[in-house]
Amino acid sequence: MNKYRSHNCSELTETDSGKKVYLSGWLHRKRDHGNLLFIDLRDHFGITQCVIENENKYFKTLESLKPESVIKIYGNVVKRESGTENKDLKTGKIEINIHNIETLSEAKDLPMPVFGEQEYPEDIRLKYRFLDLRRNQMHKNIILRSKVISFIRNEMSKLDFLEFQTPILTSSSPEGARDFLVPSRLNPGKFYALPQAPQQFKQLIMVSGFDKYFQIAPCFRDEDARADRSPGEFYQLDIEMSFVEQENIFEVVETLMINLFKNFSSKELMFKKFPRISYEEAMIKYGSDKPDLRNPLLIYDLTDIFTREDVTFDIFKRLVHSGSKVRCIVTKSTKDKPRSFFDNIDKWAKEQGASGLAYFTIENGNEISAKGPVGKFFKQEALKEIMKLTSAQIGDSIFFACGKINDVEKITSLAREKIARDLKLIDENKFAFCWIVDYPMFEMDELNKKIQFSHNPFSMPQGDIEKINFNKPLEIKAYQYDIVCNGIELSSGAIRNHIPELMYKLFSIAGYEKAKVDEKFSGMINALSYGAPPHGGIAPGIDRIVMLLANEKNIREVTLFPLNQNAQDLLMGAPSEVDEKQLKELDLKITKKINS
Numbered sequence: 001m002n003k004y005r006s007h008n009c010s011e012l013t014e015t016d017s018g019k020k021v022y023l024s025g026w027l028h029r030k031r032d033h034g035n036l037l038f039i040d041l042r043d044h045f046g047i048t049q050c051v052i053e054n055e056n057k058y059f060k061t062l063e064s065l066k067p068e069s070v071i072k073i074y075g076n077v078v079k080r081e082s083g084t085e086n087k088d089l090k091t092g093k094i095e096i097n098i099h100n101i102e103t104l105s106e107a108k109d110l111p112m113p114v115f116g117e118q119e120y121p122e123d124i125r126l127k128y129r130f131l132d133l134r135r136n137q138m139h140k141n142i143i144l145r146s147k148v149i150s151f152i153r154n155e156m157s158k159l160d161f162l163e164f165q166t167p168i169l170t171s172s173s174p175e176g177a178r179d180f181l182v183p184s185r186l187n188p189g190k191f192y193a194l195p196q197a198p199q200q201f202k203q204l205i206m207v208s209g210f211d212k213y214f215q216i217a218p219c220f221r222d223e224d225a226r227a228d229r230s231p232g233e234f235y236q237l238d239i240e241m242s243f244v245e246q247e248n249i250f251e252v253v254e255t256l257m258i259n260l261f262k263n264f265s266s267k268e269l270m271f272k273k274f275p276r277i278s279y280e281e282a283m284i285k286y287g288s289d290k291p292d293l294r295n296p297l298l299i300y301d302l303t304d305i306f307t308r309e310d311v312t313f314d315i316f317k318r319l320v321h322s323g324s325k326v327r328c329i330v331t332k333s334t335k336d337k338p339r340s341f342f343d344n345i346d347k348w349a350k351e352q353g354a355s356g357l358a359y360f361t362i363e364n365g366n367e368i369s370a371k372g373p374v375g376k377f378f379k380q381e382a383l384k385e386i387m388k389l390t391s392a393q394i395g396d397s398i399f400f401a402c403g404k405i406n407d408v409e410k411i412t413s414l415a416r417e418k419i420a421r422d423l424k425l426i427d428e429n430k431f432a433f434c435w436i437v438d439y440p441m442f443e444m445d446e447l448n449k450k451i452q453f454s455h456n457p458f459s460m461p462q463g464d465i466e467k468i469n470f471n472k473p474l475e476i477k478a479y480q481y482d483i484v485c486n487g488i489e490l491s492s493g494a495i496r497n498h499i500p501e502l503m504y505k506l507f508s509i510a511g512y513e514k515a516k517v518d519e520k521f522s523g524m525i526n527a528l529s530y531g532a533p534p535h536g537g538i539a540p541g542i543d544r545i546v547m548l549l550a551n552e553k554n555i556r557e558v559t560l561f562p563l564n565q566n567a568q569d570l571l572m573g574a575p576s577e578v579d580e581k582q583l584k585e586l587d588l589k590i591t592k593k594i595n596s
Contacts (some may be wrong), residue, residue, distance in 0.1 A: 004072060004104075010046025010090045012077055017094065022074040024104065024197075025136065027067055029115050037062055038072060041073060041096075047537045048091045050075065052098040062101060068134070070105040070113055073098055079523045118508075122556075127570040129561055139590075141558045145546045148264060149216055152237055155256050161239070162211040166201035168194060168218070173520055178222035180232075183392075188587040194220035197539060199458065200524050202240040203496055206535040207527045213240045216542060227554045228488055228544055231567040234555075236491070237545075240537035246479050246495055249536055250274070250435060253483060261431055264305040264549045270432040274483070278438040287327070287413030289439075292487030294431035295420040299412045300390045302400070310379035313358070316402045326402045327412045328390065331419060335361050335395040336373075341422070344373065345399065348418060358400040362392060374400070405444075408535065417487070431485055431548070438462070439480040442509060453510050455480045458503070458524075459494035460536075465502060473509045484539060485548055493538025500528045 004024040012021065025043035032038075034555050037056050039062060040047050050073055052059050063379035065071065066219050075096040086092030111127075114134045125132045132138055144250050153163070172179045172193035179193040195201075197219050205213045217238040225231040241249060254274055261269060270293065282289045285298050305311055306320040316326060334341070342359050349357045360372030367380050367386075378386070392398060397414060401408050420426050443454040451473055459478040461468055468476060503525070507517045518525055546558040556562040563569055583589060 004042075008045040009041055009043040009048040009542075012048060012091050012094050013095075014079055014093050016077045017079045019077045021096065022072060022073070023096065024072045025070070026114075027062075027065055027069045027071055027107075029067065030062075032063070032166050036330040038095075041071070041159045042134075046090055046541070048094075048096060049051065049080075049086070049089075050096040052101075056098065056100075058098065058101045061103070062098075065103065066107045066109060067112060068107040068131070069103065070107075072104055073103040074101070075099045078171055115427075116477075122564065123570060124208045126556075126562065126564050133560070138557070141546070141550045141552065142560055144264065144550055144557055145542075148546055148549065149542065151260060151263060152216070152256070155259060156214045156237075156239075157482065159212070159252060159255075161214040162210060163215055164205060164210075164213055165215060165240075166195070166198040166205075170195050170201075173200070180220045181224050183586040183588055185586050190300050196221050197236065198238050199456075200521065202238055202537060203458065203524065203535065206496075207242055207498075207530070207532045211242050214238060216290065217539070221411055225563070225565045225567070226556065228547065229475070230543060230555050230559060230562055231565070232563045235542040236539040237542060238537070238539045240535060242535045244495075244534070244536050246437070246481065246536065249493060249495075249538055250481075253538060253540070254433075257433060257483075257485075260545070265431070268430045268503065269461065270430050271434070274433040274435055276435045277435050279436055279440065280438070282436050283409055286325075287409040287411075287416060288487075288491045289436045289482060290484050291436075292417065293435065294425070294426045294428075294430050294436055294486060295416060296425055297329055297331070297416045297420050299327050299329055299416060302328050302386060302389065304390075304464075305386060306384060306402075308382055308385075310382045310530050311377060313374055314378035316358075316400070321401050323404075324402050325405050325408050326400060328386075328393045328401070329399045329412060329416055329419060330390045331397045331399070332393070333395050334397040334423075335363070337397070342397070345415065345419060345422070349411060351412055351416060352411060354401065355403070355408070357411075357415060358402075359397060361397040362387065362394055364394045372397075380589055389550055431558050433483065436482040437480075437485060438477050439482075440474065441476040441478040441480075441506070444558065450511060452508055454478075456494045457510070458496050459505065460497045460534075463503075465499070470505060470509065479536070481538070483538070488548065490544050491538050491540040495534070495536035498532040498534055500525055503528070568580060 006021045007023060009023055009025050023041055025041045028040040028042035028047060030037065030039050037052050041050050052062055073096060075098040077094050078097050078267050080093055102153045110130055110131065112124050113130055117135060133142060142150035165264055169182060169192040172181065177196055179196065182192040182194065184190045198215065198217050202213055215238045218233055219236055220233050223231065228588060258269060279289055282291055285302055287299050303320055303326045306313065306316045306326055320326060325359050337549055346356045346359065358368035358374045362383060363369050363371050368383050369375065370378050370383055383527065385564055386392065386398065401411050440454050441459065442451050445452045455478065455590060462477040462479055480492065481494065483490045497506065504514050504517060543555045543559060547555050552558055552560050560569060
């Protein structure tokens with residue numbers, strides 16, 4: 001108890017009837033009934049209804065106060081009349097008869113409302129984030145985030161992990177995204193980088209002899225915003241373990257995720273043991289390494305079908321002959337769908353930049369046939385082979401896409417989601433986790449025709465090191481893995497390469513000379529040279545976890561003070577210009593762009 005409140009605004013019940021109390025909070029809403037003025041008083045904990053009669057000398061004061069003014073109310077608790085209770089409030093069976101009030105802080109006219117959950121332009125919401133965060137759903141999301149982080153910390157401690165804090169000012173390294181650079185005043189012309197992740201430091205912690213590390217780590221990447229990715233900064237649960245194999249890490253993360261999602265959501269977990277899906281299988285079956293397993297639709301490769309003589313769909317046959325691939329999606333029992341259903345999906349595919357989706361429905365008259373725009377190009381034996389390869393039945397429909405492998409994977413992945421949502425096949429009340437494993441160590445950069453790391457460059461290749469064929473780098477698999485939930489990648493991880501000579505070899509394949517590796521990763525290479533344990537880790541994204549648990553579609557809805565799409569803080573005015581004095585201290589000079 002203090003001078004501002006004897007109770008909070010979610011605390012009083014029928015048992016408190018007759019008590020004299022004082023509450024403080026925001027004037028959430030007013031309802032004028034002539035002789036009576038009802039107000040909802042809100043604080044962090046909830047809402048209490050208060051009422052004042054027009055004979056009270058404070059009536060005019062309350063009547064003139066604007067919403068979101070902060071007031072202190074003194075009065076007595078009374079039970080509400082039967083039929084006037086509010087079952088949605090913890091305090092819904094009582095109200096406060098106001099004796100007097102004190103205005104603690106008067107609000108101006110609001111640029112956006114706090115009462116209600118209506119949509120409002122993003123720029124207004126971010127500029128006045130302190131108002132946005134007063135809204136009920138936003139407030140609950142941020143409280144959820146805090147509780148999730150506390151829960152994770154407790155669970156990790158139970159599993160004998162120790163929490164350490166790694167440096168924020170570090171060196172720049174080629175980890176995939178652009179660094180945020182910080183000029184050094186004491187070392188003119190040199191720069192720190194904000195860490196894209198604590199990758200090297202957490203490995204050094206293992207080399208230092210610690211067995212299990214975790215951290216709720218801030219990460220900084222100068223990359224574009226997406227619905228599931230904040231520009232600038234984000235937080236991850238950083239984990240590293242010594243003397244482990246891939247399955248040991250899976251066991252820890254699965255235990256944590258199951259406990260976490262059961263504790264904070266009533267949705268069902270589809271799998272007690274998360275499925276392991278190879279990268280290659282994921283790209284064929286789902287067209288993506290971030291599959292939503294709530295979606296029952298699968299993708300099949302039918303490239304070879306278009307080399308048959310009893311298939312006369314010449315457009316696809318010519319493309320296949322020149323190296324294109326054909327993938328298809330089967331929809332069950334859609335023979336009675338109107339033509340518009342199929343045409344709309346074809347039209348949608350063209351809007352995505354594809355050439356469209358060919359389709360037909362399998363029928364059975366005198367013989368098996370295909371009904372639809374391209375059905376006439378497939379003879380009975382070809383249809384039987386398609387049914388065998390895809391497990392399609394009479395009455396099912398098949399959508400086809402043809403093109404270069406990357407293009408066909410992209411459109412079939414999008415189409416798989418689009419068709420499933422149109423057919424209402426996705427159960428929104430489930431969480432479907434899976435592991436994507438066996439990533440290729442390297443990939444070809446199609447633009448520059450150079451081999452590059454496909455994932456984490458510090459990963460351990462699979463197999464007997466003495467027998468790996470380094471002359472065929474695109475065939476090398478790595479102990480790299482992603483954990484995915486409902487089509488959202490929560491994290492990438494890997495068993496680390498702890499052998500310096502092997503690291504030099506792998507980096508040389510990606511075009512890094514030994515001297516460059518020593519320059520960029522001097523601390524890591526040096527440490528690994530003094531006895532390093534086999535180790536591995538992962539780093540699930542906190543923001544994405546909370547986004548899933550809060551059932552939000554955009555990561556900004558679970559972030560306290562996010563940047564906008566252009567990586568700007570509209571509330572604090574960042575990034576901002578700095579004065580000449582600061583620039584001189586850092587030996588920096590701003591050069592203006594000259595428009596040609």
